[in-house]
Amino acid sequence: MLINTRGLLPIVLFAAVAFANAQESETVTTSVLAGLAATPEEIAELRAELEISKACSPVAEEEQWQHFIEGSVAKWDRQIMNCAIESGYAVAQRQPDSVEINYAVWSAAIDYFEVLDLLYDPYYKGGDLFMELGWRWEKNIERATVLTEALSKSELDQNSKLVFEALLALTATMQETSSQEQMMAQGQALPKLATAVGADLSVAEGLGAMLLGRVLFQVPAFVGGDPAKAAELLGASIQTNPNLFHSYPWLIDALLVLERRDEANAVLEQSKQVAQDAINPQDYVDFANRMKGMAIRLGIPETETYFFESREKMLAANPQLLPREAKANMGHGGVDPFTGEKLDY
Amino acid sequence: VKVTRAISLGVALAFATAGAGSWAKNITVEAGASVQDAVNTAEPGDTILVQPGVYKQSVYIDKPNITLQGLRDGDNWATFDGEGILNDGIIASGHFIVIDGFRVRGYKGNGIMTQGANNFQINNNFVEGAFYGIFPQYGRNGLVQGNTVTGAEDAGIYVGMSDSVDVLDNIAYENVMGLEFENCRDALMANNEVYNNSAGIALTVIPGLPVKDAYNLIIRDNIIRDNNHTNFAPASSIAASVPEGVGLFVVGPDRVTVENNVFENNKSVGVLVLDMLSFGLSTDPEVDPFSDDIRVMSNTWINNGNEPMGLMGMMLMGQSGFEVMASGKERNACVLEQEGVNAAGTQSWGACSADMSVADFATAQLSSPAPTPVYTAEQKGRFTYLAVCTGCHAYDSVLHGPSMQSIQAMYSGKPEALATYAAEPVRKREDFPEMPPQGYLGDETLRAISSYILDDL
Numbered sequence: 001m002l003i004n005t006r007g008l009l010p011i012v013l014f015a016a017v018a019f020a021n022a023q024e025s026e027t028v029t030t031s032v033l034a035g036l037a038a039t040p041e042e043i044a045e046l047r048a049e050l051e052i053s054k055a056c057s058p059v060a061e062e063e064q065w066q067h068f069i070e071g072s073v074a075k076w077d078r079q080i081m082n083c084a085i086e087s088g089y090a091v092a093q094r095q096p097d098s099v100e101i102n103y104a105v106w107s108a109a110i111d112y113f114e115v116l117d118l119l120y121d122p123y124y125k126g127g128d129l130f131m132e133l134g135w136r137w138e139k140n141i142e143r144a145t146v147l148t149e150a151l152s153k154s155e156l157d158q159n160s161k162l163v164f165e166a167l168l169a170l171t172a173t174m175q176e177t178s179s180q181e182q183m184m185a186q187g188q189a190l191p192k193l194a195t196a197v198g199a200d201l202s203v204a205e206g207l208g209a210m211l212l213g214r215v216l217f218q219v220p221a222f223v224g225g226d227p228a229k230a231a232e233l234l235g236a237s238i239q240t241n242p243n244l245f246h247s248y249p250w251l252i253d254a255l256l257v258l259e260r261r262d263e264a265n266a267v268l269e270q271s272k273q274v275a276q277d278a279i280n281p282q283d284y285v286d287f288a289n290r291m292k293g294m295a296i297r298l299g300i301p302e303t304e305t306y307f308f309e310s311r312e313k314m315l316a317a318n319p320q321l322l323p324r325e326a327k328a329n330m331g332h333g334g335v336d337p338f339t340g341e342k343l344d345y
Numbered sequence: 346v347k348v349t350r351a352i353s354l355g356v357a358l359a360f361a362t363a364g365a366g367s368w369a370k371n372i373t374v375e376a377g378a379s380v381q382d383a384v385n386t387a388e389p390g391d392t393i394l395v396q397p398g399v400y401k402q403s404v405y406i407d408k409p410n411i412t413l414q415g416l417r418d419g420d421n422w423a424t425f426d427g428e429g430i431l432n433d434g435i436i437a438s439g440h441f442i443v444i445d446g447f448r449v450r451g452y453k454g455n456g457i458m459t460q461g462a463n464n465f466q467i468n469n470n471f472v473e474g475a476f477y478g479i480f481p482q483y484g485r486n487g488l489v490q491g492n493t494v495t496g497a498e499d500a501g502i503y504v505g506m507s508d509s510v511d512v513l514d515n516i517a518y519e520n521v522m523g524l525e526f527e528n529c530r531d532a533l534m535a536n537n538e539v540y541n542n543s544a545g546i547a548l549t550v551i552p553g554l555p556v557k558d559a560y561n562l563i564i565r566d567n568i569i570r571d572n573n574h575t576n577f578a579p580a581s582s583i584a585a586s587v588p589e590g591v592g593l594f595v596v597g598p599d600r601v602t603v604e605n606n607v608f609e610n611n612k613s614v615g616v617l618v619l620d621m622l623s624f625g626l627s628t629d630p631e632v633d634p635f636s637d638d639i640r641v642m643s644n645t646w647i648n649n650g651n652e653p654m655g656l657m658g659m660m661l662m663g664q665s666g667f668e669v670m671a672s673g674k675e676r677n678a679c680v681l682e683q684e685g686v687n688a689a690g691t692q693s694w695g696a697c698s699a700d701m702s703v704a705d706f707a708t709a710q711l712s713s714p715a716p717t718p719v720y721t722a723e724q725k726g727r728f729t730y731l732a733v734c735t736g737c738h739a740y741d742s743v744l745h746g747p748s749m750q751s752i753q754a755m756y757s758g759k760p761e762a763l764a765t766y767a768a769e770p771v772r773k774r775e776d777f778p779e780m781p782p783q784g785y786l787g788d789e790t791l792r793a794i795s796s797y798i799l800d801d802l
Contacts, residue, residue: 179659221673222672225690257635259676
């Protein structure tokens with residue numbers, strides 16, 4: 001199994017059977033929201049403008065790989081990251097037989113889906129940012145698809161290939177995709193994950209078990225969800241790779257559903273062991289915020305403080321990182337909206 | 346002396362609890378005249394009688410203990426008409442408000458809304474269109490009774506972040522959701538008829554709001570039928586994710602009892618219980634995403650789940666005929682065993698027992714009025730910002746209008762200018778839609794909002 005430059009495979013936050021993708025409707029409505037919907041012509045015009053305003057500066061061929069290495073980790077700046085991936089993609093296109101290069105650029109492209117996904121507003125799909133993200137998303141699908149095909153033809157082990165193909169299918173449909181397409185992608189991905197994980201529980205350094213566990217936890221039981229099996233797989237993914245940070249909150253949720261609170265508390269404690277220097281600093285501050293929330297839910301103030309302070313330190317040392325204030329503040333809304341005082345109930 | 350003292354104390358108590366005195370008066374608004382003018386002259390305890398006629402205006406009631414009573418002559422109602430231009434019909438933020446007997450149509454945001462008002466009553470109105478038909482928000486001890494709501498692109502009656510509220514005897518049809526309790530505690534829906542909505546009744550917890558939970562919800566004796574309408578919410582809104590063909594769905598609340606209702610001909614499913622993760626809602630660290638202590642008691646089930654619609658149909662891949670479906674992550678949930686009730690995803694559920702019945706539960710309202718805190722102008726500004734402005738403005742990104750950061754930069758040190766603009770906006774930039782005028786909020790509230798945005802946000 002090949003794991004190289006990025007240190008850790010990116011894990012994405014996909015909504016397996018999320019209802020959050022709007023269902024199609026042609027009914028004409030009159031509300032403020034309905035009145036603000038962009039027309040297809042306006043969308044085309046905006047995207048044409050983006051092709052110009054967000055174009056990357058040319059990079060000499062001999063500098064492209066270094067440009068990729070330096071910029072593709074910039075998960076805090078979608079423009080820098082995109083242009084770095086563009087450089088890496090150019091190199092990969094010139095060296096289609098290099099597994100190392102294709103894998104490195106592929107994993108950056110998958111990372112980029114996650115970066116974009118986190119920028120989408122969860123409750124409103126409109127406005128300039130939404131247009132820009134859609135434009136970036138579609139460009140990234142093109143690159144990631146070509147790179148995945150290159151990896152599928154490489155000498156990588158078959159189970160890893162299945163996991164990578166499944167990961168692309170799931171990540172590329174997180175946004176800008178109809179519910180039907182999302183479900184079809186899931187239908188393609190699940191058998192691949194089941195095959196790969198069935199053959200090797202530690203496939204792709206725990207990524208396969210993490211992905212399959214997450215899907216089995218997220219989907220409702222009436223369409224095959226299984227929290228107990230999910231907990232087993234998520235636990236296995238952490239055992240394989242303790243730095244697989246996305247597994248921790250999902251495993252805690254699964255254990256809470258199964259009413260295994262002591263084990264959930266233990267996993268929270270274990271999550272402190274995620275090595276800060278082993279993952280992208282942006283990932284770490286996002287992870288720490290998530291785990292701080294988990295500590296709040298579990299009622300463990302010491303761990304809440306630990307993650308709060310860890311995050312603050314990381315942000316202070318890396319001022320370029322996105323604090324994601326809107327998301328960070330999401331849990332701070334428990335105040336009286338009139339007075340700003342903590343609600344007492 | 347003793348008698349005089351007792352009388353004085355009684356009068357003082359009456360003022361303290363309701364702000365009303367024996368000097369309460371009726372104020373009559375003639376057809377088409379300004380209702381806001383009447384509100385502005387009214388004192389606590391007054392009743393404003395609005396004659397039948399059409400009122401193309403918005404009204405904002407920022408005083409306690411006002412009754413706004415629409416008069417009706419047959420089909421001739423006192424009608425607020427937003428003409429598809431105005432944002433809100435009636436907004437009230439005073440405690441002990443009664444809004445009764447109006448037809449409200451053609452508003453782009455809210456038909457009737459209360460903001461932070463305790464001890465409210467919204468009765469006998471007929472609301473058509475709007476994003477939210479009737480929307481009491483952040484109130485305690487309220488009653489929503491005898492209304493008819495239709496055409497809402499979100500919920501017809503949408504009780505948000507409120508406690509101790511009864512929703513009784515209403516009719517909701519052709520809305521995306523007929524009735525909704527969102528982040529509510531101790532609330533009752535009873536004897537309502539909800540039909541031909543995309544989903545009949547919604548019980549939800551939405552993350553990122555001041556109130557972090559929902560519990561003790563009783564849904565009894567409602568007729569919930571034919572909720573198979575195409576979801577017509579704007580594609581950009583969260584309501585667009587509401588599944589079609591669903592009688593009642595639960596996403597997040599705990600301690601919910603569903604009893605003695607008639608579920609009939611809801612094509613996807615009678616009762617759908619999901620968690621926030623399955624629903625694709627983002628995580629809020631202070632919110633438990635799962636629906637626990639759900640009790641589906643004895644109900645009448647007729648022909649539900651036989652033709653799953655939209656996404657539900659895709660997910661079920663040919664399976665059909667379920668009265669109850671669950672995500673399987675519920676703790677301590679139960680369903681009463683009834684002949685002919687098919688359930689899916691409820692393997693971890695138990696069997697409800699008859700002693701869990703809430704059939705006799707009469708009211709969720711408090712036995713005495715909720716406290717009526719007096720808020721400063723600054724506090725009202727803060728709340729009104731949250732209730733009104735955030736519908737179109739995000740802090741650091743473009744939503745419908747420009748970001749609050751850019752507004753802060755533009756109006757730094759000039760709260761009066763910002764308030765003036767908000768009262769009567771003009772289109773400044775082609776790439777943003779024109780802002781609806783907010784003058785109805787009044788100068789004091791607009792100044793308070795402006796100060797909050799510029800100094801405290």
